[in-house]
Amino acid sequence: MLNKFKQTYVRYLRFVQQLDAQAIPLTIANAVGQVLVPYLTFILLGWLLNTVIAGTTIKAIALPLVGFLALIFVLQVGVAAIKDHYNRFTIHLYNRIDAMVADKERKVSLQLFNAPTFRKAYAAYNQGRTYFGSFDRFLEGNLTPVINLALALMISLTVIGRLLFTSSEQPSALARFADSPAYPLVLIAIIGLPVIVSIWSGRKGGRILQSFFTGNIQINREYDYYFNHVFAGTEMSKTLRVYDTDDLMAHRLKAVNARGFENVQRSYTKSTAFTALGGTAIALATGGIYVMLAIKSMTGAIAVGDVVMYAGFFTQLISAVAKLLSINGWAPSLNQALTATIDLLEMPDPGAHGTLPIEKRHDNQYQLEFHDVSFQYPGAKAFALQHVNLKLAIGQRLALVGPNGSGKTTLIRLLTRLDQPTSGTITLNGIDIQKYNLQEYQQIFAAVFQDFKLFALPVVDNVAASAHPDRSRVAAALKIAGVDDRVHRMNQGIDTPITRELDTHGEDVSGGEAQKIAIARAWYKDAPFIILDEPTAALDPISEYETYQHLDDLIAAKTAIYISHRMSSTRFAARIVVLDHGQIVQDGTHTSLMREAGLYRDLFNAQAQYYTKERIAKERKNADLAYQ
């Protein structure tokens, strides 16, 4: 119990307090402010009733009344000021945590980024934020009721104390009861009833709500998919139309929706039916308290005005208790999200453990070597790479060749530490690459991935990937990539943002243009290793040709690794490594590999055949025959 408390509330409080030193003091001030005016109102009414019943003159009451109202006003101003301050604080807190989460998402190693625990923590954080809010909700919904209860308890105990010291002058049986020790016990029992009911109903309701929350994760995931990926983008819309699939998908979305409603109906409503019992008990207890206070009043122990005032205090106490207990309804779910948020932010990143700095070398003497490296994707049955031994010669151009799924891209992912070998090691200058600082290590690579991505930043930032871009170097990079003309034609040249996601002046670029900008980015980085994974897939023949023409400028004296299905482009590599089913099956030059029977020759000829005259004639004939 205590341990659980430590893992949740204590941990949250420590977390927010560390983020912002004014978190707890400000929340307390705001909580006090919330209840101040209601209490004063009860006191005002009680005082007015007592004074009036006791008999007074207009003159005698006028000044105190004005004073009382003025006091309430002044306090209200103070409370409003604190509330304003508190609001600003929570807005900032919310944003700050969002920014921290986003930062973590960007900085962790790709392995952690893709790890199910990390993804799940993010999903829980995200859902919690959408449904319940974040730490601001914790302060407002969780901590504030605790403070309010403490206040109410203090005031109520004072009142009970006062009631104990009152006694009636009358000799009746009722008066004896009112003066006996049984009286406060009954009073406490009445106050206790809604507390017990709220604890029970809140817990029961909370448990049901929890099941709603759990069931909803999958439902929301599916909603998100249909709304944001099926029916939103332009990507699917042609297929959905022409293949007549819109109705099928709409049908599925409606089914998800029906499940969602069933879930709400089943859990949310039922949960509320339980938690609402707390309110019922409060109302009943209020009636009981009035009766008890009426007894005191009837026996002449307290004035009528006090009855109203004390009753007001007690209802404040009971509702403070109930409010605190009713958070049982959503607190477990919120806690899940909060725990997930802190877990996410504090999650260790084994993929980024290395600390060794990378030696800065102008001679680029970085020697990379694979030692018996195997890799299996999480959840996959087969190995994507098996027992790979490979030494990358410095300054050499290496082409990786192989059919789809032979492990070419995996090899690159391991090399750049986007993934970690399942077994075996990769070394840089003799030291396991995992031991190097991840960020520094990744600095020695410039890559154009098959599924490269440009961001909605200006072209110049996309190319330089830096807050202080060297503009002339960016221009040179764009020229080498063959996209400088296009960029100059954009409305703000190299400062034009790509897409309108972050800027209304943004412009869209075609897939081929984007690929060229990605190539420019790789050149700009000027890293000792350059990796090109299908860098021309989106280009038409002329652009592809131009890119090849610039390959020398692009690679210069760097060590290059090149993957392409266009066999025409791999033949210029000094060394060609052929992969098949995760293993290196051939290793040589174009000439040597063409001389031996094997996968490389098959792959090359498969494409080259269409560019020889005889072959064309033959195929033509076949086609005619088949057609007739």
Added chain:
Amino acid sequence: MYEKQTTKHGVLSNIRWQWQQVRRTTHHATRQLLTGIIIYAVLALGATILPAVVVQVLAQHTDLSKVALILIGISTIIALAQWGRPVNEITFQNTYSRGRIAQLIQFGIHLVKVPYVWQAIPEYDQDRYAAASYGLYGDNQAAQAIIKNGRDLLSSSLTLLVLLGSLAVIKWWLPLLLLAFALISDDLQKRTRRFRREQRDRNTTIIDRTNYLMRASTAETGAKDMRLYHFAGQFRTKTDALFREHETNDFRVSFRVFLQDVSIAALNGLCNFLTYGSLIIDILRGIFSVSGFTYAFNAVATTTSQLSTLLQSWNELNQNSDDLDLVRNLFSTEEAAIAAPHRTNTHLPAAPQPIVFKHVSFRYPGADHDTIRDLNLTIPAGAKFALVGANGAGKTTITNLMLGLLAPTAGEILLGGVPINTYVLRDYWQYFAPVFQEATVLAASVAENVAFHSTVDLPRVQAVLKQAGLSTDVARMAHGVETPLTNYIADDGVQLSGGQQQKLMLARALYRDAPVLILDEPTAALDALAESRIYQAYNQMTAGKTSLFISHRLASTQFADEILFLEHGHITERGQHDELIAANRGYAQLFKIQSQYYQEGATPDAQ
């Protein structure tokens, strides 16, 4: 073309429209609404009366048993209402949110049913965006808020009827005083709300941008570039700047709220002074009872808050109504376009028919030049055509035109002599099996992705997977053709490689077995052997069909009966491969560039 409706409906008309949407999804709506209103009134009035009753019975020195009976009786009624209120609130909200969600689904589906070209119209995009963000996206948007505020308006009206009536009996001018103060404080609140809305409008752009940054930070694509190129710093700077801007706006709103709170507190103080003062005078003069005072004291407080609720609901209803108009007008615009009443022809030939482009031109909305210019083209029934050209030459636009996804700006397209714009699109599309450039893998099983239908012909799925060269890969998956694809909704979903995706797209087209096969760059992501296998199977795949092969891999075009070479939306060369090579123009140039590296003895610096 896109022409939106801009009717302004009244508040009542919009409440009725939305209420119909709600009623369409469930039958209990009206009952829940009425229960809610009654419970609300009972609670508001009960809490106001109870203290006065206490004072009354105590002042009259009633018996304890009677006192207890009365107090417990009232408390029990309040207790029941206290339970009923949250339960009713949740069930009713669940009910009326169904209306909104149904609309949201409609909203999603409309996008893939309206004319395809609308996607390229910025105005349409903006209208949808506005309708979603003001009308549909959240619990607080118009489609739900209009019902909630309507209900609140009715509830507080009923409560106020009782309260104001009783206060008028006590002092005739009390209701007027309270109303006057309520109107003033409502005006203050209105100003704050207006200010908040202005800031909100500014914030929407900021929020969109923050969301983009968040999306880009958490997306799987781009995660590699994010890391290798260290974009984290720049993203952080951008995010921080956006948050700062956002906070500045929100802080301003918070300060406005502070000013408003202070003004309202002053007003209330004044109002209370007048009320209490005059009532106390009456008591001291002996013309008013103490319990009456207790009632009035509480009733004034309740009335003030109820009036504020009433006025606020009314203001918000007006705003909701304007926001809901965005949705209502969008829907009627979209529905009119989807209905497409001029398309009536459902009779499509079962066998290939010639497709004829007659002087077809096409220009994208808002563009300054034609993408396709005066195109004349006849594709004979059963012909194998290849369409070749550089990026942006208009190849994909031609297929979009042929598919009726885009309508020509001038000229017409005929299928078997019938203008294609007379066909009901849904039927017309059955005539084609296209493989689009972008692979679209749905979060569904392999079989469903191939069949794309609720009923799946498994043997046929197996056959086409084999033809497309994907059957061995699928067999290796955990659940074969039943394996779920993508991780969007299934944890154990399989992510296909680029090559596998392309093969899947081909299988899908083959499964459809339509008279016309359209292949737009179907081999770009395939390895050389797989590509070659597809080429070899090409004749078999296209037997008895009309086919259109689009590629800038010229190797693939050589089996075509006729090659169309496209430059800037114009067919500049046409003929068979040998003829075009012999003509030695654009096509021949392109072929030479591609083939040179395959010739023996070629070196990178051969030219």
